[in-house]
Amino acid sequence: MKSPGSRKSEKGAVARAGRMIVGFTLGAAVGLVIHVVTLLAQAPVMDPGADWIFENTIGAPGAYILMILLGAFGARVGSGEWTVVGTMLYMSLIIIVVGFILYSATVMLPKNPSILNILLFLAEFVSLSFVIIYAYYTVDRVSRKSWRRHYSHAARTPRSYPFVEFHVPMYNEPPHVVMEVLDHLLRMDYPVDRYAIVVADDSTEQKSREEIERFCREHQDRIKYMHRAERKGYKAGALNAALERSPQGVELIAVVDADYKVQPEFLKEVVGYFEENPKLGFLQSPQDFHNRDHSPFTRQIYWANRFFYDAIMPARNEANSIIFCGTMGVMRKKALVDAGGWGEDVLCEDAETSLRMSDLGWESLYVPKVYGRGLIPETYSGYKSQQYRWAFGGGQILRKHGHKIWRSKLTPRQRFDLLAGGLHYFSGVIIFVIASILLLMGLGEIFGFPMVNYHRGEIALMGFVPLFVMLEGILRMRWALGRAVGLDMRQTLQVVGVWFSIMFFTTWAALKGISGSKQGFVRTPKHRARKVSAFEAWSRAVRLMRFEVTMAWWLLVAGFGVFVIALLKLPYLIEDGLISTISAFVLSFWLVWYAYVFGAGPIYAARGSRGPE
Amino acid sequence: MLDPLVLVFGGLGLLVASLVIVAINREGAIPPSPYDVPEPKLGLEAAIWSIRHADVQYWDGVAVGERMRAPNLEELARALDRLDLGTFEVKSAKKRHEFTVRNGPFSKAPAVDEPLCYLTRGILAGSCGATLDREVDVVEEACAGTGSPECVFSVEVKEREEPRFTQV
Numbered sequence: 001m002k003s004p005g006s007r008k009s010e011k012g013a014v015a016r017a018g019r020m021i022v023g024f025t026l027g028a029a030v031g032l033v034i035h036v037v038t039l040l041a042q043a044p045v046m047d048p049g050a051d052w053i054f055e056n057t058i059g060a061p062g063a064y065i066l067m068i069l070l071g072a073f074g075a076r077v078g079s080g081e082w083t084v085v086g087t088m089l090y091m092s093l094i095i096i097v098v099g100f101i102l103y104s105a106t107v108m109l110p111k112n113p114s115i116l117n118i119l120l121f122l123a124e125f126v127s128l129s130f131v132i133i134y135a136y137y138t139v140d141r142v143s144r145k146s147w148r149r150h151y152s153h154a155a156r157t158p159r160s161y162p163f164v165e166f167h168v169p170m171y172n173e174p175p176h177v178v179m180e181v182l183d184h185l186l187r188m189d190y191p192v193d194r195y196a197i198v199v200a201d202d203s204t205e206q207k208s209r210e211e212i213e214r215f216c217r218e219h220q221d222r223i224k225y226m227h228r229a230e231r232k233g234y235k236a237g238a239l240n241a242a243l244e245r246s247p248q249g250v251e252l253i254a255v256v257d258a259d260y261k262v263q264p265e266f267l268k269e270v271v272g273y274f275e276e277n278p279k280l281g282f283l284q285s286p287q288d289f290h291n292r293d294h295s296p297f298t299r300q301i302y303w304a305n306r307f308f309y310d311a312i313m314p315a316r317n318e319a320n321s322i323i324f325c326g327t328m329g330v331m332r333k334k335a336l337v338d339a340g341g342w343g344e345d346v347l348c349e350d351a352e353t354s355l356r357m358s359d360l361g362w363e364s365l366y367v368p369k370v371y372g373r374g375l376i377p378e379t380y381s382g383y384k385s386q387q388y389r390w391a392f393g394g395g396q397i398l399r400k401h402g403h404k405i406w407r408s409k410l411t412p413r414q415r416f417d418l419l420a421g422g423l424h425y426f427s428g429v430i431i432f433v434i435a436s437i438l439l440l441m442g443l444g445e446i447f448g449f450p451m452v453n454y455h456r457g458e459i460a461l462m463g464f465v466p467l468f469v470m471l472e473g474i475l476r477m478r479w480a481l482g483r484a485v486g487l488d489m490r491q492t493l494q495v496v497g498v499w500f501s502i503m504f505f506t507t508w509a510a511l512k513g514i515s516g517s518k519q520g521f522v523r524t525p526k527h528r529a530r531k532v533s534a535f536e537a538w539s540r541a542v543r544l545m546r547f548e549v550t551m552a553w554w555l556l557v558a559g560f561g562v563f564v565i566a567l568l569k570l571p572y573l574i575e576d577g578l579i580s581t582i583s584a585f586v587l588s589f590w591l592v593w594y595a596y597v598f599g600a601g602p603i604y605a606a607r608g609s610r611g612p613e
Numbered sequence: 614m615l616d617p618l619v620l621v622f623g624g625l626g627l628l629v630a631s632l633v634i635v636a637i638n639r640e641g642a643i644p645p646s647p648y649d650v651p652e653p654k655l656g657l658e659a660a661i662w663s664i665r666h667a668d669v670q671y672w673d674g675v676a677v678g679e680r681m682r683a684p685n686l687e688e689l690a691r692a693l694d695r696l697d698l699g700t701f702e703v704k705s706a707k708k709r710h711e712f713t714v715r716n717g718p719f720s721k722a723p724a725v726d727e728p729l730c731y732l733t734r735g736i737l738a739g740s741c742g743a744t745l746d747r748e749v750d751v752v753e754e755a756c757a758g759t760g761s762p763e764c765v766f767s768v769e770v771k772e773r774e775e776p777r778f779t780q781v
Contacts, residue, residue: 090633
């Protein structure tokens with residue numbers, strides 16, 4: 001039987017490579033023709049001579065840039081993976097970004113650039129590079145013509161039933177929730193003598209611990225209960241303890257969080273993949289939540305979560321580059337042991353362990369069927385705590401494994417994904433830098449320093465970057481989420497708002513993670529949100545998001561101040577200069593826009609604190 | 614030398630051109646993918662099935678619900694949430710309570726002028742009776758089957774029958 005991870009036949013691969021070479025050659029040729037035509041158009045006004053010919057043909061970097069860009073476009077079309085329009089879209093982004101960065105360098109970096117100019121240029125450079133990196137996933141999701149590693153949702157009946165052990169780590173979970181989860185695991189549609197459940201309980205609350213232990217004793221032939229007195233290594237430590245005690249015959253380990261109710265067909269439908277592909281190290285299915293409709297806020301964070309499982313994971317799966325997400329996944333025990341078990345020194349032990357497995361050459365697989373549902377945080381503070389852990393862990397992974405981007409056994413695409421997966425948490429730094437510089441300019445203008453006059457070029461350029469990044473981001477979210485979950489534009493904007501709201505906090509967490517700061521594992525709170533008054537929700541939100549509120553307030557004040565100054569300039573338009581007045585209006589607009597970006601934090605925190613509809 | 618602004622405007626032109634093509638030929642530009650999860654829509658058959666098996670669903674629901682005694686109706690709504698039969702919300706009055714259920718099993722059913730959620734109705738009847746320790750009447754007042762986006766169940770608590778004494 002054909003292995004699920006196998007690629008197209010050798011013949012197909014050669015034909016594809018041939019088409020890509022032809023596409024590249026044609027694209028580069030078109031680039032050269034465009035360059036020569038431009039050259040000929042300029043020729044009558046230029047002074048002909050040997051130097052001129054050299055500088056404008058072989059010595060012209062612009063010609064090479066154009067040829068490479070159009071060549072890459074041709075190669076991508078030739079590969080036949082994306083639609084022509086998808087390729088056009090992505091190439092247009094690259095061309096705009098490359099052109100803009102080159103142009104920006106000429107404006108922002110004159111011969112003696114100030115620190116402000118260098119900072120602005122760097123912020124623009126990084127944010128535009130992020131656009132190119134993250135647009136790849138969405139364009140891949142919406143314009144890919146054929147999916148080589150997609151598997152139907154149909155059940156795959158295994159030929160044999162490998163022994164599977166469910167590892168259920170927990171820490172002070174409500175006993176009724178845990179017992180429901182265990183009850184579901186006991187009812188798997190899988191031979192009862194071929195699977196077992198291990199409860200790895202680190203709880204410190206005596207009463208809940210006793211209740212769970214009693215339940216496990218009642219089913220002691222199927223459930224093994226273990227408790228650690230010392231919570232070393234947190235969740236990873238509990239999972240490692242379960243792994244160490246796992247008997248010889250266990251082949252697969254399914255990890256399920258203590259709030260996930262698993263559907264009976266889960267094991268029966270996924271073990272076949274391991275049987276068919278002996279190189280398969282781990283498998284992940286999407287996370288889903290049965291309380292997603294609890295409130296508008298839970299729905300919005302659910303949609304944000306779906307973007308990861310419906311856009312990022314399919315794109316990464318095509319390149320055998322997914323990560324393990326901590327629950328609703330299965331690992332081959334041998335691969336896990338080979339990798340040295342779960343990483344106890346990082347908060348995202350799941351992603352980190354899977355990265356080590358990929359580095360050893362084990363393959364991964366994303367099965368896009370929901371097999372179980374857990375609980376999504378119902379309050380903003382719960383959501384914040386969960387995001388903190390992920391961002392902190394993301395930073396730790398970059399610190400620990402960042403060197404693998406240059407030197408490891410990972411494939412180039414796996415390295416790209418490692419970089420992209422860790423770096424996106426740092427986008428808040430760029431926004432903060434740009435907003436701070438704008439704020440300084442705004443305050444300078446208010447206090448009588450003619451900042452707008454000195455930095456007209458920068459203001460215009462800064463206007464372009466956020467506008468471009470924002471519109472581009474919203475558009476691709478809309479396509480991807482529209483396809484996956486059926487979201488309309490209003491709902492997509494809400495998801496973008498949720499991301500804005502948490503961005504600075506996750507950036508802070510990732511910075512702490514990458515700097516080597518220590519942090520204990522914070523379990524995502526699962527308590528139910530109760531309806532509270534608007535006043536209480538807002539006061540909670542302000543307390544939760546002090547930094548964002550402060551920044552939003554000052555940006556708003558500066559924006560309003562600069563707007564008033566621009567209005568006052570209107571009667572003296574001719575004396576003061578039209579461009580200067582327009583620049584002041586543009587600056588005030590951007591200040592207000594960034595006030596919204598920071599203000600999204602308290603706005604969504606208030607929504608998240610209000611509870612059910 | 615190629616002016617960087619030529620690249621910027623050339624790229625913008627290409628971007629606009631691709632967006633225009635997407636607008637004109639959406640299906641060709643953004644092909645369907647196996648990862649697209651179509652919005653599940655129930656057919657008429659499902660609605661007919663539910664009406665045909667109303668009795669069985671209702672009484673099975675009552676049997677399940679009777680085992681779901683909760684301290685109060687708010688707690689009961691939370692317990693019912695975990696059944697994956699939708700999201701339950703309760704508004705309580707003295708003798709009449711109202712449960713609103715969103716995204717229930719029949720929320721994508723076609724409108725057939727009749728309510729369809731007999732299982733949920735039975736569970737509510739059993740569980741509200743057990744929780745309030747009184748007999749209740751549950752009626753599904755709004756449902757996808759009657760064209761409503763969410764289901765609304767009214768729970769009416771019956772008067773306790775006083776024992777009758779006859780004078781001798």
